[in-house]
Amino acid sequence: MYCSACQREVIDYSNFCSFCGARQSPSVAPRRLMRSAWDKKIAGVCGGFSEHFDMDPTIFRIIFVFVTLATGLLPGIIAYIVAWILMPQAPYVVTPAGAPHSAAPQSPAP
Ligand SMILES: [Zn+2]
Numbered sequence: 001m002y003c004s005a006c007q008r009e010v011i012d013y014s015n016f017c018s019f020c021g022a023r024q025s026p027s028v029a030p031r032r033l034m035r036s037a038w039d040k041k042i043a044g045v046c047g048g049f050s051e052h053f054d055m056d057p058t059i060f061r062i063i064f065v066f067v068t069l070a071t072g073l074l075p076g077i078i079a080y081i082v083a084w085i086l087m088p089q090a091p092y093v094v095t096p097a098g099a100p101h102s103a104a105p106q107s108p109a110p
Helices: 045-053 057-070 074-086
Strands: 092-094 100-102
Touching: 045 057, 045 074, 057 074
Parallel strands: none
Antiparallel strands: 092 100
């Protein structure tokens, strides 16, 4: 593969060019926002946000509850239902260690 800045050949899958230091574009597709398959209280929306942003799901749930209460319930409930409809369900994957885990596909399906 070639550096997008200096056009020199760099090692495949490297994040930075060893000649000019320019950041190389990631070779994998960006992670999709999906509802969590296993970390869910209702539909996995907050769990999906926490997995996408790599944060504690409890923080998202607390923020969601406070925002819902502060806005008079209905906007938060509608937002949750819209997210439930629009966010696809993450596939349920069991890792070799046995722990359930939601996995976003690394590349689009062929
Ligand atoms: Zn370069």
